[in-house]
Amino acid sequence: MNSSVSASEAQPTATAKLQQELASQAVGVTLRAVTKKYGSFTAVENISLDIPAGSYTCLLGPSGCGKTTTLRMIAGHEDITSGELLIGDRRVNDLPPAQRNTAMMFQNYALFPHKTVWENVEFGLKMRNLPKAERIQRVDEILEIVGLTKFAQRKPAKLSGGQQQRAALARALVTRPQVLLLDEPLSALDENLRVRTRSELRKLQKQFGMTFIQVTHGQDEAFALSDQIVVMDHGRIDQIGTPEQIFQMPASRFVARFVGDNNIFVGKISDVLQGNQYAILRLDVDGIGSFLCRGQAADLGMTAACCVRSDSMTMTPYPPTDSTLPNQLTARVVAIEFTGYVTRVSLMVEATGAELTYKVRSHDWIANPVQEGQLVTLSWTTENCVFLSH
Structure with missing residues (x-):
């Protein structure tokens, strides 16, 4: 050596x-x-x-x-x-x-x-x-x-x-x-x-x-x-x-808005269930629906919020196959923006005027497009719906 x-x-x-x-x-x-x-x-x-x-x-x-x-x-x-x-x-x-x-x-x-x-x-x-x-x-x-x-x-x-x-x-x-x-x-x-x-x-x-x-x-x-x-x-x-x-897991409405691309829903807690790793809360949102979200325990009847990321949703043609399932709503497509890798869809819940955003890979969008003005169903899992503590 x-x-x-x-x-x-x-x-x-x-x-x-x-x-x-x-x-x-x-x-x-x-x-x-x-x-x-x-x-x-x-x-x-x-x-x-x-x-x-x-x-x-x-x-x-x-x-x-x-x-x-x-x-x-x-x-x-x-x-x-x-x-x-x-x-x-x-x-x-x-x-x-x-x-x-x-x-x-x-x-x-x-x-x-x-x-x-x-x-x-x-x-x-x-x-x-x-x-x-x-x-x-x-x-x-x-x-x-x-x-x-x-x-x-x-x-x-x-x-x-x-x-x-x-x-x-x-x-x-x-x-x-x-x-x-x-x-x-x-x-x-x-x-x-x-x-x-x-x-x-x-x-x-x-x-x-x-x-x-x-x-x-x-x-x-x-x-x-x-x-x-x-x-x-x-x-x-x-x-x-x-x-x-x-x-x-944004902790608040401010953080959910600031980190971007979160749809936020405000309502009242109507039920609290115990999940395997976290509490599951049912949030009733006037004019939109009843959603299940994950988070910590909270008081029944309190005003609270949950959020779901725009890229964690699934969009399918209206009407839904089962309208009784939680974590789904009906909205109308108002604008479609192709931004390259991602396509951004702006929607509105007609009953309340609430504005929502849905994002999908452009490759997937091209395979299953919808048109402006079309009614669609947005749905998501409880895992992807986060309770906001404040």
């Missing part, structure tokens, strides 16, 4: 060393009853959240929901009005940003236009007074990892949007933070580049084992990137879960 080769193979590469260093120092972030007020306006109200070390967490919600304010409080760019914030086991409420060992990647990248990529990445290290030799080593190392070595002497204006994004990421990572904070880093990119770049982000996060916390208003982005999604609304946390949990 060639001893020189085996010795070389036994030595970790610079990239592997950096991976080990960042992974070993990754920490979690904890918010306990955190509130942020601006005068009489409450931007974030009494939120508690655990972000595991080494995870990718997305704060998801519409504009003004408090997600960016939460990120800025973690970074130290906003003071906390009340509550407690821990990075690892350190309480950091009163620590300035430079002492929190986090790094922020901003929405507009905030690259210095007059500096080269290399100088932009080096800037944070110079501010920390690191020796020149160490600065050179770290910058060269991180530029190689993000694939920008040959662009090191270019200025930001000479880079593509994706390259600018990687330069901003390199500048954040070169300081070797315990937590990387990302404020809508993909929003300035076109759709194709956004998809490619988010894949790179996820790959780097897994590669380094770091804690990433990202703000986004894009559901697809949150689903693609996250280990954990935190859905926020009006300064509060509405639901925390994995992408699969948020997608398949």
Whole structure:
């Protein structure tokens, strides 16, 4: 055996060393009853959240929901009005940003236009007074990892949007933070580049084992990137879960609407049955029908809601073969949209005016089309009908 080769193979590469260093120092972030007020306006109200070390967490919600304010409080760019914030086991409420060992990647990248990529990445290290030799080593190392070595002497204006994004990421990572904070880093990119770049982000996060916390208003982005999604609304946390949990089991009408493509029905609970893994509730919806949904136990007679995804329904010609079955209704097709892979059908329940959406693969639609104005029956399983707690 060639001893020189085996010795070389036994030595970790610079990239592997950096991976080990960042992974070993990754920490979690904890918010306990955190509130942020601006005068009489409450931007974030009494939120508690655990972000595991080494995870990718997305704060998801519409504009003004408090997600960016939460990120800025973690970074130290906003003071906390009340509550407690821990990075690892350190309480950091009163620590300035430079002492929190986090790094922020901003929405507009905030690259210095007059500096080269290399100088932009080096800037944070110079501010920390690191020796020149160490600065050179770290910058060269991180530029190689993000694939920008040959662009090191270019200025930001000479880079593509994706390259600018990687330069901003390199500048954040070169300081070797315990937590990387990302404020809508993909929003300035076109759709194709956004998809490619988010894949790179996820790959780097897994590669380094770091804690990433990202703000986004894009559901697809949150689903693609996250280990954990935190859905926020009006300064509060509405639901925390994995992408699969948020997608398949929204907890509220707000989450069901925000993640999209859910048909929501509001009625009164008329029966509660015990299923194998969850309660089965019967919801009577005026003018539409009686539906069975899965969820937790609830009080008889209370007003509640359930939802079913537009792609979890079956559509057949009217009349139904058995009109006594639950989880079916009659609606009229009002519009058909071919969007490529998927065909979207808009419908209306004539008795109430309720608007519904049905989605199907275009391949299947072409095989069994219906016409605008036609009456159809929509049906779905109890498994695909989710009770909404609020």
